[in-house]
Amino acid sequence: MTTEDGIPGFALTRLAPAKINLALHVVGQRPDGYHLLESLVTFADAGDRIGFSHWAEDRFTVSGRFSTDLPLTGEGASGNLVLRARDLLRAHLVERGMAAGPVHLHLEKNLPVASGIGGGSADAAAALLGLLELWGARFDRGHLQDIALKLGADVPMCLEGRPLIARGIGEELEGLPLPSFPILLINPLIAVSTPVIFRTLTNKTNPALVIPRGALVGSDWIEALKDMRNDLEPPARILEPAIGAVSDTLIEAGAAFVRMSGSGATYFGLFETADERDAAAAVLSTDHPNWYVLACNSVNGEEDHHGRH
Numbered sequence: 577m578t579t580e581d582g583i584p585g586f587a588l589t590r591l592a593p594a595k596i597n598l599a600l601h602v603v604g605q606r607p608d609g610y611h612l613l614e615s616l617v618t619f620a621d622a623g624d625r626i627g628f629s630h631w632a633e634d635r636f637t638v639s640g641r642f643s644t645d646l647p648l649t650g651e652g653a654s655g656n657l658v659l660r661a662r663d664l665l666r667a668h669l670v671e672r673g674m675a676a677g678p679v680h681l682h683l684e685k686n687l688p689v690a691s692g693i694g695g696g697s698a699d700a701a702a703a704l705l706g707l708l709e710l711w712g713a714r715f716d717r718g719h720l721q722d723i724a725l726k727l728g729a730d731v732p733m734c735l736e737g738r739p740l741i742a743r744g745i746g747e748e749l750e751g752l753p754l755p756s757f758p759i760l761l762i763n764p765l766i767a768v769s770t771p772v773i774f775r776t777l778t779n780k781t782n783p784a785l786v787i788p789r790g791a792l793v794g795s796d797w798i799e800a801l802k803d804m805r806n807d808l809e810p811p812a813r814i815l816e817p818a819i820g821a822v823s824d825t826l827i828e829a830g831a832a833f834v835r836m837s838g839s840g841a842t843y844f845g846l847f848e849t850a851d852e853r854d855a856a857a858a859v860l861s862t863d864h865p866n867w868y869v870l871a872c873n874s875v876n877g878e879e880d881h882h883g884r885h
């Protein structure tokens with residue numbers, strides 16, 4: 577996943593790809609209040625980037641369109657997830673007698689914050705993987721997933737970074753052979769808080785996700801997606817009525833399939849061809865110059881040879 581054209585001046589650069597919940601069913605609630613989900617997830621070939629270098633002391637810098645919306649320190653639950661990932665991983669390595677020296681981390685924040693495409697979770701996962709590489713540390717994958725889950729429910733799936741089904745709150749992962757789609761992500765830059773959306777949700781026991789099996793092509797998946805849902809979309813539309821218009825705009829622009837990702841407010845459109853996607857992106861960028869519009873592709877999935885993680 578290391579990008580070929582790295583951030584200048586850094587020893588290592590990793591992409592932190594946008595997460596897309598193609599479907600998200602809320603099927604129950606745990607005693608601690610967390611909601612049980614069944615989600616069909618894929619990842620974009622674009623997102624934030626993180627640069628890593630050994631340094632004389634710990635340093636954190638940011639750039640990019642959305643860098644002003646971020647916490648810049650790592651302390652507490654509201655700290656930057658890049659720094660929280662660094663500190664948690666370092667503590668685990670040091671405890672095991674491994675070196676985890678000072679680093680300069682640079683976050684290029686290209687993904688809008690609190691937008692249902694998991695930018696913070698992707699950053700945390702990329703930070704864990706990049707730091708392991710920079711520090712030359714070997715770490716058991718299961719243990720790394722445990723650390724990831726401590727940073728957020730979506731961080732384990734972001735460590736995988738490939739099409740998968742997520743269950744539980746995101747700790748049960750099963751890869752699946754989903755093809756690559758030309759995708760348009762659009763967000764009217766209305767930030768939506770994940771905990772507020774979950775609190776607004778009234779129906780917590782919805783029908784389970786039914787995943788078709790077999791050798792399916794893109795059009796088969798689009799048909800199958802129509803029978804699935806994002807159960808967080810109704811509460812998001814109640815909280816922010818303006819985001820309903822975003823969905824209509826993508827349909828009018830020619831998307832073959834449209835749905836909200838995660839707790840919103842980003843909508844994704846799946847297109848039959850890259851040319852159709854790019855034409856829609858040009859129209860939407862002109863009509864809505866203040867919106868976030870990203871033309872990308874989702875990554876290709878392969879058969880899961882390892883079973884559940």
Ligand SMILES: C[C@@](CO)(OP(=O)(O)O)[C@H](O)COP(=O)(O)OP(=O)(O)OC[C@H]1O[C@@H](n2ccc(N)nc2=O)[C@H](O)[C@@H]1O
Pocket residue numbers: 597600609610611612613615691692693694697727728729730731744745746770771774837838839840
């Ligand atoms: C909804 C999803 C779908 O992929 O994505 P986003 O919209 O955040 O991208 C995720 O489940 C979000 O997971 P994540 O973003 O890691 O959530 P966290 O920060 O761990 O949780 C924020 C808060 O949301 C609520 N929460 C979160 C996940 C969950 N399954 N049930 C919940 O009730 C809890 O109140 C929690 O304290």
Ligand SMILES: Nc1ncnc2c1ncn2[C@@H]1O[C@H](COP(=O)(O)OP(=O)(O)O)[C@@H](O)[C@H]1O
Pocket residue numbers: 645646647654655656657658688689690691692693694695696697699770838839840
């Ligand atoms: N590196 C980061 N990028 C984005 N958000 C971060 C980061 N570190 C901490 N956060 C906090 O995490 C919260 C969720 O952000 P984000 O992951 O972008 O949401 P979502 O999963 O809905 O797309 C925000 O309130 C933000 O302040």
